[in-house]
Amino acid sequence: MTASPPEINRFRFDKKLWDSFIQIAQPYFYPLEKNSLWAFSGLLIALLMDVVSLTFFALVGVTKLGAAVLPAQFVDLVAKGLVQQVDAWLQSPFLGICALIFLVGAGVFAAFWRKIRHRWLPWLMLGGLIFLLFAINGINVGITFIARVLENSLVAKEQASFWQFLGIYVLTLVIALPVRGALSYLPLKLGLLWREWLTDDFLRRYFGNRVYYRLDSNSADTAVDNPDQRITEDVKAFTDTTLSFLIQVFDAVLTLISFTAILWTVSKQLTLGLLAYAVIGTAISVLAGTKLIRINFDQLRLEANFRYGMVHVRDNAETIAFYQGEAQERRQVRDRFGQVLLNFDRLIIWNTILSVYQRFYDYFSRIPPYLIVVPLYFSGQQDFGVISQSILAFSQILGALSIITYQIQEISRFAAGVNRLGSFEQVMRTVERTETDRNRPQISTEYGPLLRLVDVILETPDYRKVLVKDLNLSLADQEALLIVGPSGFGKTSLLRAIAGLWNSGQGQIERPSTQDILFLPQRPYMLLGNLRSQLVYPHAPGRFSDAELLDALERVNLRYILDDRPEGFDALEDWSSVFSLGEQQRLAFARIVLSRPKFAILDEGTSALDVANEHRVYTLLRNLGISYVSVGHRPTLCDFHETVLEILPESQWRTLSADEYRAQQ
Ligand SMILES: Nc1ncnc2c1ncn2[C@@H]1O[C@H](COP(=O)(O)OP(=O)(O)OP(=O)(O)O)[C@@H](O)[C@H]1O
Structure with a gap:
C-alpha cells in the first residue's frame, strides 16, 4: 500500500507556494x-x-x-x-x-x-x-x-x-x-x-x-482532510480569485504607467518617495498576511469538518434515531462548530489589526505629497494647480502599487486555498507515481483464471500487524472457498488483498482480472440514482434491457419491488433507506446475474437473508458457473462451499474440507 506523504502545509509566501x-x-x-x-x-x-x-x-x-x-x-x-x-x-x-x-x-x-x-x-x-x-x-x-x-x-x-x-x-x-x-x-x-x-x-x-x-481512512492513512471540499469549493475560489487578481494587477499596471509619467514631471523626489512608501507598506502587510494564511487554512478545514459532521448525521439518520443518539450527535456537530467559531474569532482579530494598519497606511499616504510639493510651491518653483494634480497622481499610483497592502486578507485566503489544493495535488501525484511503495514489501498480483495464493503474508496497510502468515491456497475451477475465523482476525482484509485493494505484505496472489470480479459486501452499496442504475451497477444504465432486469429480479426473489412502483425501473428513491438490508443483499445478487463475473467475493453477503433465500442465491451462483470466495459465520454456508479456510490466532491458518469443518462444529 502506498504510504502517502503527510500533508505538507506551508503557511508562508514563498517559492513553494508559487510552485503550487x-x-x-x-x-x-x-x-x-x-x-x-x-x-x-x-x-x-x-x-x-x-x-x-x-x-x-x-x-x-x-x-x-x-x-x-x-x-x-x-x-x-x-x-x-x-x-x-x-x-x-x-x-x-x-x-x-x-x-x-x-x-x-x-x-x-x-x-x-x-x-x-x-x-x-x-x-x-x-x-x-x-x-x-x-x-x-x-x-x-x-x-x-x-x-x-x-x-x-x-x-x-x-x-x-x-x-x-x-x-x-x-x-x-x-x-x-x-x-x-x-x-x-x-x-x-x-x-x-x-x-x-x-x-x-x-x-x-x-x-x-x-x-x-x-486517501481514505480505511487505507494507509488520511493524508489530506476533506478532499470533497477541496474539489468542490477550493477549485472554484482558485479560478475566480486568480482571474480577478489578474484583472486588478493589469489595471494597476496601466494606471501606474499613465500616472507615473505625470508625477515624474512634477517631482522625481515625490515619485521615488512614493515607491519607497509602497514597498515598505507592502513588506509589512506581507509579514502580517503570512499569519493569516494559516488561520484561513484552518478556517477552510474547520468549515469542511463542520459540514461533514452534518452530512454524516444525514447519512446515518436511521441508526442515530434507533440509538436515540441525538444528544451525542448534536454535541459532536456543536463541537465542530465551536472550533469554527474559535478560529473565526482569531480571523476577526487579525483582520481588524490589518485593517487598522491599512487605514494608517492610507491616512499617512496623504502627507508625503504635501511635504515634498508644498515647499516647491512656496519657493515658487511650481504653481498652485500642481499640488492637487500631484496629490491625485500620487493617490492613483499608490493605489496601484498597494494592491497587496489593500488586499492582503483576500490574498492570504487565496494562498490558504492554493495550499490546500497544492498539497492535495501533490498527494495525488505521489499516489499516481508510486502505485506501490518501493521501500516496503508488497504482495505481487498476477492475473490468471483461478485463485491461487503463494506464501502470502498479509499485513495491515500501516504494517503494524501481521494478519495471516505464509498462506498457500489454490482453488480449482468452480470450487468455492469459505473463510471463517473470529472477528478482527483478518477475514475481510484477506478479501481486500484478493480484490487488489491491499497489497501490504509479501507473497503472490493470482486471480482473475478486476473486471471479472464482483464484490458483495455485507451492506451493499446503494448509489444515488434510479432503480435501473441501481441494478446494473457498476455498469452504465443502457447496457441491459428491461426484460433482462426483470429476469434478474425474478431470480433473486425481488420481483415484488416493482409492484407498487408505477415508474418501474425509473423509480427514484433513497434506496439505502427504503430497501431492507436483506433486499439490498439480494439486489447485489441481481447485479451478479446481470454482470456474470467469472469470480465473486462475498463478505457476509447473505448475513441478512433467511435460510431459504440464502439457499436460493447461492444455488444461483452455482448454476451460473461463478467461482466465489465467501466470508461468513453461519454453519449453513458449508453447504455451498467445498473448502474452508480458518484463520487462527497468532496469524496462523488451516484449510479443511467443508464436511470436516461441519463435523467439528
Ligand atoms: N486501514 C487499516 N489500517 C490498519 N489496520 C486495519 C485497517 N483496517 C482494518 N484493520 C485491522 O485489521 C484487523 C482485521 O480486520 P478485518 O476487518 O479484516 O477483520 P475481520 O476478520 O473481517 O473481522 P469481522 O469478522 O469483525 O468483520 C483488525 O484488527 C482491524 O482493526
Missing part, C-alpha cells in the same frame, strides 16, 4: 512538463505582445476612421494631438516595429501550437480579456477628454458645440457599454470554463488509481 500555484494554474493553458514554465511564460509574453500590437492597430484604425467621419472641429478639439501622433507613426518605422512584434508573438504561438492545440479557447479568451482592459482604459481616457471639452464649452457659453459634444459623449458611453458588459462577462465565463476543466481534472485523478480509496 503554477502546478494548479498552468495545466489549463499549457501541459505541465519539464521546463514547461518557460514555455508558458513565453506564451504569456507572446500573448501580451499580440494584444498590445493589435490594440495599437485598433487605435490607429479608430483614430483615422474618427478623423474621416467626425466633424473636423471635434477632432481638432478632442484628439488633435492624437491624429497628429498617428500620422507621425504612420510615417515612421514604428508601425513596422508593431507589425514585427505582432508577428513574433504569433510565431511563438505557431511554434507551440502542437501543445496548445486543444487549449486555444482559454488563450483566446485571455487575450480578449486583456484587449478589453486596454479598450476600457482607452475609453475612460477618451471620456475624460470629452468631459473636459464639454465643461469648457459650458464655461464659454458655446451652445452649439456643447450640444454637439453632449451627443458625442452619449455616443461614447453607448460604445463603452458593450465593452463594459463584455468585461463583466468574459472573466466570469473564463472562470467557469477553467473551473470545469480543473474540477474534471481533479475528479479524473481522484477516481483514477483508486486515489479516493487510498
Whole structure:
C-alpha cells in the first residue's frame, strides 16, 4: 500500500507556494512538463505582445476612421494631438516595429501550437480579456477628454458645440457599454470554463488509481482532510480569485504607467518617495498576511469538518434515531462548530489589526505629497494647480502599487486555498507515481483464471500487524472457498488483498482480472440514482434491457419491488433507506446475474437473508458457473462451499474440507 506523504502545509509566501500555484494554474493553458514554465511564460509574453500590437492597430484604425467621419472641429478639439501622433507613426518605422512584434508573438504561438492545440479557447479568451482592459482604459481616457471639452464649452457659453459634444459623449458611453458588459462577462465565463476543466481534472485523478480509496481512512492513512471540499469549493475560489487578481494587477499596471509619467514631471523626489512608501507598506502587510494564511487554512478545514459532521448525521439518520443518539450527535456537530467559531474569532482579530494598519497606511499616504510639493510651491518653483494634480497622481499610483497592502486578507485566503489544493495535488501525484511503495514489501498480483495464493503474508496497510502468515491456497475451477475465523482476525482484509485493494505484505496472489470480479459486501452499496442504475451497477444504465432486469429480479426473489412502483425501473428513491438490508443483499445478487463475473467475493453477503433465500442465491451462483470466495459465520454456508479456510490466532491458518469443518462444529 502506498504510504502517502503527510500533508505538507506551508503557511508562508514563498517559492513553494508559487510552485503550487503554477502546478494548479498552468495545466489549463499549457501541459505541465519539464521546463514547461518557460514555455508558458513565453506564451504569456507572446500573448501580451499580440494584444498590445493589435490594440495599437485598433487605435490607429479608430483614430483615422474618427478623423474621416467626425466633424473636423471635434477632432481638432478632442484628439488633435492624437491624429497628429498617428500620422507621425504612420510615417515612421514604428508601425513596422508593431507589425514585427505582432508577428513574433504569433510565431511563438505557431511554434507551440502542437501543445496548445486543444487549449486555444482559454488563450483566446485571455487575450480578449486583456484587449478589453486596454479598450476600457482607452475609453475612460477618451471620456475624460470629452468631459473636459464639454465643461469648457459650458464655461464659454458655446451652445452649439456643447450640444454637439453632449451627443458625442452619449455616443461614447453607448460604445463603452458593450465593452463594459463584455468585461463583466468574459472573466466570469473564463472562470467557469477553467473551473470545469480543473474540477474534471481533479475528479479524473481522484477516481483514477483508486486515489479516493487510498486517501481514505480505511487505507494507509488520511493524508489530506476533506478532499470533497477541496474539489468542490477550493477549485472554484482558485479560478475566480486568480482571474480577478489578474484583472486588478493589469489595471494597476496601466494606471501606474499613465500616472507615473505625470508625477515624474512634477517631482522625481515625490515619485521615488512614493515607491519607497509602497514597498515598505507592502513588506509589512506581507509579514502580517503570512499569519493569516494559516488561520484561513484552518478556517477552510474547520468549515469542511463542520459540514461533514452534518452530512454524516444525514447519512446515518436511521441508526442515530434507533440509538436515540441525538444528544451525542448534536454535541459532536456543536463541537465542530465551536472550533469554527474559535478560529473565526482569531480571523476577526487579525483582520481588524490589518485593517487598522491599512487605514494608517492610507491616512499617512496623504502627507508625503504635501511635504515634498508644498515647499516647491512656496519657493515658487511650481504653481498652485500642481499640488492637487500631484496629490491625485500620487493617490492613483499608490493605489496601484498597494494592491497587496489593500488586499492582503483576500490574498492570504487565496494562498490558504492554493495550499490546500497544492498539497492535495501533490498527494495525488505521489499516489499516481508510486502505485506501490518501493521501500516496503508488497504482495505481487498476477492475473490468471483461478485463485491461487503463494506464501502470502498479509499485513495491515500501516504494517503494524501481521494478519495471516505464509498462506498457500489454490482453488480449482468452480470450487468455492469459505473463510471463517473470529472477528478482527483478518477475514475481510484477506478479501481486500484478493480484490487488489491491499497489497501490504509479501507473497503472490493470482486471480482473475478486476473486471471479472464482483464484490458483495455485507451492506451493499446503494448509489444515488434510479432503480435501473441501481441494478446494473457498476455498469452504465443502457447496457441491459428491461426484460433482462426483470429476469434478474425474478431470480433473486425481488420481483415484488416493482409492484407498487408505477415508474418501474425509473423509480427514484433513497434506496439505502427504503430497501431492507436483506433486499439490498439480494439486489447485489441481481447485479451478479446481470454482470456474470467469472469470480465473486462475498463478505457476509447473505448475513441478512433467511435460510431459504440464502439457499436460493447461492444455488444461483452455482448454476451460473461463478467461482466465489465467501466470508461468513453461519454453519449453513458449508453447504455451498467445498473448502474452508480458518484463520487462527497468532496469524496462523488451516484449510479443511467443508464436511470436516461441519463435523467439528
Ligand atoms: N486501514 C487499516 N489500517 C490498519 N489496520 C486495519 C485497517 N483496517 C482494518 N484493520 C485491522 O485489521 C484487523 C482485521 O480486520 P478485518 O476487518 O479484516 O477483520 P475481520 O476478520 O473481517 O473481522 P469481522 O469478522 O469483525 O468483520 C483488525 O484488527 C482491524 O482493526
